[in-house]
Amino acid sequence: MSVVAVLPETEVRQPIVGANGYLTVNLSALSRNYAKLSTLVAPAQAAAVVKADAYDLGAQRVCSALYGAGCRRFFVAQFDEAVKLRPGLAADANGLQPGDEEACARFDIIPVLNSLEQWRRWSGTANRRKCNLPAALQFDTGMSRLGVPPEERSTFAAELAGQARVEILFIMSHLASADELDSAQNNDQLVEMKRISKEFPHLDICFANSGGIVLGRDYHGQLARAGIALYGGSPSTSKPNPMEPVVEPDVAVVQTRKVPVGARVGYSGTHIAERDARLATIAAGYADGLPTWPNTCVWLRKRRSDRLHLCFASKIPMT
Numbered sequence: 194m195s196v197v198a199v200l201p202e203t204e205v206r207q208p209i210v211g212a213n214g215y216l217t218v219n220l221s222a223l224s225r226n227y228a229k230l231s232t233l234v235a236p237a238q239a240a241a242v243v244k245a246d247a248y249d250l251g252a253q254r255v256c257s258a259l260y261g262a263g264c265r266r267f268f269v270a271q272f273d274e275a276v277k278l279r280p281g282l283a284a285d286a287n288g289l290q291p292g293d294e295e296a297c298a299r300f301d302i303i304p305v306l307n308s309l310e311q312w313r314r315w316s317g318t319a320n321r322r323k324c325n326l327p328a329a330l331q332f333d334t335g336m337s338r339l340g341v342p343p344e345e346r347s348t349f350a351a352e353l354a355g356q357a358r359v360e361i362l363f364i365m366s367h368l369a370s371a372d373e374l375d376s377a378q379n380n381d382q383l384v385e386m387k388r389i390s391k392e393f394p395h396l397d398i399c400f401a402n403s404g405g406i407v408l409g410r411d412y413h414g415q416l417a418r419a420g421i422a423l424y425g426g427s428p429s430t431s432k433p434n435p436m437e438p439v440v441e442p443d444v445a446v447v448q449t450r451k452v453p454v455g456a457r458v459g460y461s462g463t464h465i466a467e468r469d470a471r472l473a474t475i476a477a478g479y480a481d482g483l484p485t486w487p488n489t490c491v492w493l494r495k496r497r498s499d500r501l502h503l504c505f506a507s508k509i510p511m512t
């Protein structure tokens with residue numbers, strides 16, 4: 194699909210010459226999703242995760258829309274993503290890789306420190322520059338991914354107490370199963386987060402992702418970090434999705450053909466025509482992010498078609 198993102202506040206679609214389709218990113222829906230999540234976490238604040246170019250929707254415009262909706266804190270995964278948002282916006286980068294320290298300080302980027310080693314490099318940078326630098330601290334509460342492991346916590350607390358140049362803005366951790374309401378891992382991580390909070394008293398807590406927001410107040414801390422729900426994805430696997438869709442792909446039918454009853458359609462002939470039929474092939478497939486699992490559906494001239502079969506392009510029975 195030659196898709197070019199069109200980002201109208203107005204939702205007016207602008208066909209682009211040479212494109213077989215286009216993606217409409219509804220910034221108004223994005224802002225409403227942010228407002229909804231903010232209401233759910235109030236009085237805590239909601240931050241936006243805008244990594245990977247805001248999930249490929251264009252971080253600059255996504256951030257501008259979210260800023261307009263009241264969002265004041267943005268999280269990215271990579272340091273260079275944070276640099277790209279400068280000078281307009283400040284973003285918090287997940288981790289501080291060796292060699293990034295000076296640029297991080299110069300661009301006023303807040304690193305989320307994930308280890309003692311990262312912490313030491315950052316406080317060394319503050320000492321060398323003879324200035325105060327901000328940071329967030331991430332702890333591993335049971336996902337075994339990023340964050341300070343339990344055995345480093347006491348050393349961390351001692352070193353933190355003995356320095357004055359790094360200002361810790363908040364402590365954070367990431368939930369592994371928050372979209373599963375009944376997962377015991379949620380409570381296990383919450384218990385661990387509360388333990389950490391006692392070891393680092395007086396620091397704000399940043400804990401909930403989208404799923405954590407719907408898990409309830411206990412998970413909210415002072416700052417939540419929403420990703421998927423902002424963009425219209427469901428924060429929970431077992432509840433109806435309360436978020437508004439933000440992204441709508443619209444693709445051209447590039448060929449239609451008649452096939453007789455019994456014709457095999459698509460890869461592995463997964464569909465056998467039950468009657469003589471007319472098929473439409475659209476210019477999109479899994480490379481464009483179109484899900485290929487069986488319940489994928491499309492709307493054809495406002496009529497829903499549940500049969501989408503993965504071929505080189507996708508074929509939709511029309512009649």
Ligand SMILES: Cc1ncc(COP(=O)(O)O)c(C=O)c1O
Pocket residue numbers: 242287367402403404418419420421422
């Ligand atoms: C550290 C961290 N926080 C927050 C998020 C956002 O999570 P979600 O998309 O479930 O809201 C992510 C997403 O991967 C993440 O890695």
